[in-house]
Amino acid sequence: MEATTVLELFGEIDIEAQLVLGPAVQRIVDRKAPEVVVDLRPVTFMDAGGLRLLGEVQDGVAARGGTLRLVRGTRGVMRLFRLTGLDSAFVVLDRLPPTLADGDHELALP
Numbered sequence: 001m002e003a004t005t006v007l008e009l010f011g012e013i014d015i016e017a018q019l020v021l022g023p024a025v026q027r028i029v030d031r032k033a034p035e036v037v038v039d040l041r042p043v044t045f046m047d048a049g050g051l052r053l054l055g056e057v058q059d060g061v062a063a064r065g066g067t068l069r070l071v072r073g074t075r076g077v078m079r080l081f082r083l084t085g086l087d088s089a090f091v092v093l094d095r096l097p098p099t100l101a102d103g104d105h106e107l108a109l110p
Contacts (some may be wrong), residue, residue, distance in 0.1 A: 005033040006100050007057075010042030015049030022053060029060040036061050039096055040073030046080055058090065071096050 007028060011017070029036060036057065043050070054070070061068045069091045072078060081087040 003033055004035040004037055004100055005029070005031060006037045006039060006096070008039040008042065009050075010044075012045040013043050013050030013053065014045065014047045018049035018053040022056065025053065025057060026060065029057055032064060032066075034066045035069070036066060037069045037071060037093075037096065037100060039071040040077055041071055041096075043073045043077050046073070046077045051080065051084060051086060054090070067091070069093055 005028060007025065009021075013021075038054065038057065040046075054068075058068045071093050072095075078087070078092075081090070081092075
C-alpha cells in the first residue's frame with residue numbers, strides 16, 4: 001500500500017505563497033499517494049491565494065482517485081473557510097492522525 005503524503009504549511013499562505021509554493025506542492029501531489037493530508041495548524045494567515053492553492057491540491061488528488069484531508073488550522077484560518085462556504089468542500093480533521101504524527105513529512109516553506 002502506498003503511504004499517505006503529509007504536507008505541512010506554515011506562516012502566511014497568500015497569493016505570493018501560492019505562486020511560490022504551487023509548483024512544489026504540485027510535484028508532491030503528483031507522487032500519487034492515495035491520500036494527502038495538509039496540516040494547517042502552523043498557518044498564521046490565509047487569503048484567497050491559499051484557498052486557491054488548496055483547491056488545486058484537491059483537484060489534483062481527486063483527478064487520480066485520491067483523497068485530501070486538512071488538519072484544522074487556527075480560528076482565523078478556519079473562519080476564512082466558513083465565510084467562503086468552503087468549510088464543507090474539504091474533509092477537515094481536528095488533529096493529525098496518530099499513525100501519521102511521527103512519520104516523515106513533506107515540508108513546504110512559503
